Amino acid sequence: MAEAVPGGFFGARFSLYPMTDRYVPVILGAIDGLAASSLEIETDDVSTFLGGDRDTVFAALAETFGKAARSGEHVAMTVLLSHGCPGEEVCLTPNAAPAPPGPEKSGLVRSGVQVSCQWSLYPLGEPTYMERIDAAIARGRSDGVHAKGRHFVSHLSGDLADVLTTIRRSFDATCEQVGHVTAHLTIAANSPTRKGTS
Amino acid sequence: MAEAVPGGFFGARFSLYPMTDRYVPVILGAIDGLAASSLEIETDDVSTFLGGDRDTVFAALAETFGKAARSGEHVAMTVLLSHGCPGEEVCLTPNAAPAPPGPEKSGLVRSGVQVSCQWSLYPLGEPTYMERIDAAIARGRSDGVHAKGRHFVSHLSGDLADVLTTIRRSFDATCEQVGHVTAHLTIAANSPTRKGTS
Numbered sequence: 001m002a003e004a005v006p007g008g009f010f011g012a013r014f015s016l017y018p019m020t021d022r023y024v025p026v027i028l029g030a031i032d033g034l035a036a037s038s039l040e041i042e043t044d045d046v047s048t049f050l051g052g053d054r055d056t057v058f059a060a061l062a063e064t065f066g067k068a069a070r071s072g073e074h075v076a077m078t079v080l081l082s083h084g085c086p087g088e089e090v091c092l093t094p095n096a097a098p099a100p101p102g103p104e105k106s107g108l109v110r111s112g113v114q115v116s117c118q119w120s121l122y123p124l125g126e127p128t129y130m131e132r133i134d135a136a137i138a139r140g141r142s143d144g145v146h147a148k149g150r151h152f153v154s155h156l157s158g159d160l161a162d163v164l165t166t167i168r169r170s171f172d173a174t175c176e177q178v179g180h181v182t183a184h185l186t187i188a189a190n191s192p193t194r195k196g197t198s
Numbered sequence: 199m200a201e202a203v204p205g206g207f208f209g210a211r212f213s214l215y216p217m218t219d220r221y222v223p224v225i226l227g228a229i230d231g232l233a234a235s236s237l238e239i240e241t242d243d244v245s246t247f248l249g250g251d252r253d254t255v256f257a258a259l260a261e262t263f264g265k266a267a268r269s270g271e272h273v274a275m276t277v278l279l280s281h282g283c284p285g286e287e288v289c290l291t292p293n294a295a296p297a298p299p300g301p302e303k304s305g306l307v308r309s310g311v312q313v314s315c316q317w318s319l320y321p322l323g324e325p326t327y328m329e330r331i332d333a334a335i336a337r338g339r340s341d342g343v344h345a346k347g348r349h350f351v352s353h354l355s356g357d358l359a360d361v362l363t364t365i366r367r368s369f370d371a372t373c374e375q376v377g378h379v380t381a382h383l384t385i386a387a388n389s390p391t392r393k394g395t396s
Contacts, residue, residue, distance in 0.1 A: 018217065019219075021217075023217035042349070120380070184382050
């Protein structure tokens with residue numbers, strides 16, 4: 001059920017994939033700080049939901065992936081960001097007026113972890129959605145993290161913090177205009193096949 | 199650039215994640231039939247794009263994940279389905295009239311692989327998008343693969359072929375009504391923590 005949350009309902013659903021026999025300890029080591037956070041956390045056999053304050057959610061995502069990548073293993077993480085609707089079963093806010101997310105109170109610290117990331121932005125119920133997507137692509141370019149446009153996704157590369165910051169700002173800017181917005185990210189590090197990203 | 203494709207542009211972008219030191223041979227073994235298919239294939243360090251006939255794309259996705267899961271390793275696969283727009287850089291069809299995808303010519307064969315899957319459907323540029331999403335949720339229930347509604351996703355479980363068939367039919371039915379449709383799937387098998395799915 002939807003709750004009255006200042007700035008509108010916001011949450012993330014992520015999965016972490018370490019490509020190693022040690023995937024369980026790598027995952028447990030990466031998420032060891034989550035339980036002590038202020039976030040609502042719900043884990044199942046496919047993914048983990050994080051609900052709560054945007055700064056805290058983005059910091060948790062950055063910390064989780066950063067820790068996993070520093071294991072040195074080839075790791076990937078997928079993230080679904082969603083603003084404005086807790087869905088699946090109940091959406092109380094289709095076509096709702098935008099509930100601006102509020103200002104970014106704290107930024108991410110440069111991580112030293114180089115990532116390759118593909119992402120897609122979905123402003124929902126919005127006839128002019130392509131304008132919002134175009135603005136996000138433009139921000140990736142002006143922020144210097146845009147690597148390449150590909151079918152269905154923007155390919156970004158750079159420091160984990162820089163890539164997540166560009167995505168967060170594009171996402172938040174879209175939420176200023178649209179009541180229900182989602183985005184999907186795939187972030188990878190330590191890939192043995194760094195090709196096709198330039 | 200967009201091409202004139204009967205039924206509208208359609209493609210999938212997938213990533214396969216075997217959680218094992220042997221991830222390279224598991225991936226290579228899973229995709230060994232792709233090169234001989236009729237599909238357009240483009241691989242980078244984050245994902246692989248498949249373009250072409252819908253039956254062939256879904257069969258390729260099922261075969262790839264099925265082979266990977268039969269390795270016995272804990273494996274996950276993410277898939278982005280997209281109809282109507284080759285994007286990222288250029289979308290020639292925003293708000294276009296629906297280009298129906300045409301009938302399903304061949305179905306998927308029961309795989310024997312049990313999967314847990316979370317997915318989200320995005321009918322874009324469509325004010326009544328929640329009605330389409332509700333129809334997809336209803337189909338999951340009537341097909342017997344709906345396990346649980348969660349924040350932002352539907353959680354399905356069952357045989358790989360049954361789960362993919364329900365998703366494909368929901369996706370195609372949405373394309374009958376909406377010009378630009380995407381969906382994101384996360385499919386997992388052999389998880390050591392099968393919890394929270396019922």
